[in-house]
Each structure stands twice: as structure tokens, then as C-alpha cells.
Amino acid sequence: MVGCWTIEAKGFAKAGFRGKKEFSWKEPVAEYLKAEDHSIFIATKDSTTLTTISGKQKTLLPPQVILQYDDYGKVWVLQPGYHDRYDWGSLISKGWKGNKIIFEGTISISGLKITERETWTKISDHEFHILYEEKPAG
Numbered sequence: 001m002v003g004c005w006t007i008e009a010k011g012f013a014k015a016g017f018r019g020k021k022e023f024s025w026k027e028p029v030a031e032y033l034k035a036e037d038h039s040i041f042i043a044t045k046d047s048t049t050l051t052t053i054s055g056k057q058k059t060l061l062p063p064q065v066i067l068q069y070d071d072y073g074k075v076w077v078l079q080p081g082y083h084d085r086y087d088w089g090s091l092i093s094k095g096w097k098g099n100k101i102i103f104e105g106t107i108s109i110s111g112l113k114i115t116e117r118e119t120w121t122k123i124s125d126h127e128f129h130i131l132y133e134e135k136p137a138g
Contacts, residue, residue, distance in 0.1 A: 003032060004032075005030060006028065008027075009024060009025050009026070028045075030043065033063055037068070038069055039065050039068040039069070040065070040066055041063035041064060042066050047059060047060050048061055064079075074094075075092045075093060075094055075095075076095060076101065077092060078092075078118065088107065091116060099121055100119060102119045104116070114135070118130055118133075
């Protein structure tokens with residue numbers, strides 16, 4: 001995963017999303033970095049405005065950890081979301097099976113609890129697919 005990647009996404013909704021049952025979008029290029037402990041970080045080049053004693057200043061956000069291995073639980077932990085999205089939670093995986101890794105868990109998006117599953121499939125060293133599935137928890 002190390003390197004610069006862009007996300008081209010396509011979605012389908014049973015109930016419709018913003019009036020559409022099929023939708024797509026493209027995320028800007030982001031750089032993925034690996035730490036010595038094999039944690040994966042994403043550097044999005046996003047910025048935010050911080051208020052300090054001397055006033056407001058715009059600053060680049062540091063890379064955010066998105067994937068790490070829990071040595072105690074023996075699982076991979078995916079931290080979905082970015083600073084400008086209102087979601088939090090963790091998805092858990094026991095690891096790769098062949099060319100796939102499946103993460104599952106419950107997250108919160110704008111206060112709504114969602115059961116989520118992400119299936120990552122490695123296509124080649126230059127391409128991977130992510131199947132993102134969600135349903136309201138309950």
C-alpha cells in the first residue's frame with residue numbers, strides 16, 4: 001500500500017442516496033506511508049485553521065494512522081474516516097486470506113451507528129479494490 005494512490009469509488013443504494021441509486025466519486029491523490037511497526041498512515045495534504053493566542057493560522061494536518069496491528073488481540077485494526085468527516089470507530093480483521101482482507105465493526109457517522117464491512121482485494125502491486133458495505137445497526 002505504500003505510495004501515492006487515488007480512489008475512484010462507485011456505490012449502489014437500495015433506498016437511494018441523494019436521489020440516486022447509483023453514484024460515483026473520485027478522491028484526490030493521497031500518499032500512504034508505512035512505519036517501522038508496519039502501521040499504515042495516510043498523508044492527505046489536508047489543512048485546517050487553528051486558533052492560537054496570537055490568532056488564526058492555517059496548518060497542514062499530519063499523516064493519520066489508518067491501519068495497524070494489535071499485538072495483544074492478534075488482529076488488524078482499521079480506523080476509517082478523515083478529519084473533515086463526522087465518523088469514528090474501528091473495524092477489525094483477523095488478517096489476509098489469499099488476496100483478501102475483511103474488516104468488520106460498528107462505527108458512528110454523524111451520530112448514527114452503522115454496521116460496516118470492508119473487503120480489500122489486491123488485484124496487483126498497482127491496484128486494489130475495496131468493497132464497502134454498511135447497514136444501520138439495530
